[in-house]
Amino acid sequence: MVDTRSFDGIDTGMFADALDILGIDGSMTGVTPIMHGQRFHGRAMTVRMLVGTPGTFAPDEIGLGRILAKAKAGDVIVIDVGGHPITVWGELTTIAAKNLGVRGLVVDGAVRDADIIRAHKFPVVVRHVVPTAGKTRLRLGSVNEEPVKVGGVSVHPGDFVFSDDTGVVVVPQSKYEQTLIELDKIKQKEDVFKQGLARGLNYLDAAKEQGLRQI
Numbered sequence: 065m066v067d068t069r070s071f072d073g074i075d076t077g078m079f080a081d082a083l084d085i086l087g088i089d090g091s092m093t094g095v096t097p098i099m100h101g102q103r104f105h106g107r108a109m110t111v112r113m114l115v116g117t118p119g120t121f122a123p124d125e126i127g128l129g130r131i132l133a134k135a136k137a138g139d140v141i142v143i144d145v146g147g148h149p150i151t152v153w154g155e156l157t158t159i160a161a162k163n164l165g166v167r168g169l170v171v172d173g174a175v176r177d178a179d180i181i182r183a184h185k186f187p188v189v190v191r192h193v194v195p196t197a198g199k200t201r202l203r204l205g206s207v208n209e210e211p212v213k214v215g216g217v218s219v220h221p222g223d224f225v226f227s228d229d230t231g232v233v234v235v236p237q238s239k240y241e242q243t244l245i246e247l248d249k250i251k252q253k254e255d256v257f258k259q260g261l262a263r264g265l266n267y268l269d270a271a272k273e274q275g276l277r278q279i
Contacts, residue, residue, distance in 0.1 A: 076233050079226050096190065096191075098182065102168070105225060107224065110211065113144065114203040118201055130204060132157065132160050134207050141169045143171045155180045158188075168186070
């Protein structure tokens with residue numbers, strides 16, 4: 065079960081630091097938010113797409129309706145397209161997902177209709193933005209049945225996904241509670257450090273207040 069907390073004052077950098085303490089590489093690379101100021105978090109619903117050349121698959125094999133039929137409120141849809149610049153998402157899927165209460169989308173592939181997605185304020189993190197259609201080039205491989213690799217990170221169904229302007233981090237289900245404990249410690253330290261800076265301390269002196277040579 066995903067924590068219902070708002071994570072105010074928390075960012076992906078703090079999550080990444082917490083995961084480092086636990087020896088987990090959960091920070092995605094190569095994928096970028098399509099608009100500034102977007103933040104979202106939720107449980108991963110994983111999707112794997114099979115990739116071909118134009119005409120390889122029948123148009124309906126892309127299976128977008130089947131993906132959305134399994135999506136639930138609070139989900140973050142995470143789609144593995146193998147990094148190919150082929151569109152798997154656009155205007156209609158955005159409207160449908162938003163209606164369902166899906167919190168966001170992460171795609172190691174492409175989306176299109178970026179201006180419309182932004183207008184709907186639906187958070188998307190993606191490797192490519194291109195108009196190239198996925199129909200006949202993509203076939204749905206699986207929905208929430210297996211781990212996928214997105215942004216260099218393995219994502220299992222039900223893992224916790226957190227995203228902000230900096231990027232995306234993934235917390236394995238089995239490490240979620242431990243990560244939250246480390247996250248709270250990191251936030252407390254950073255809050256005290258910032259209080260020192262607000263009082264006019266320089267960076268090193270603010271660190272020394274916490275018994276640190278550097279931070």
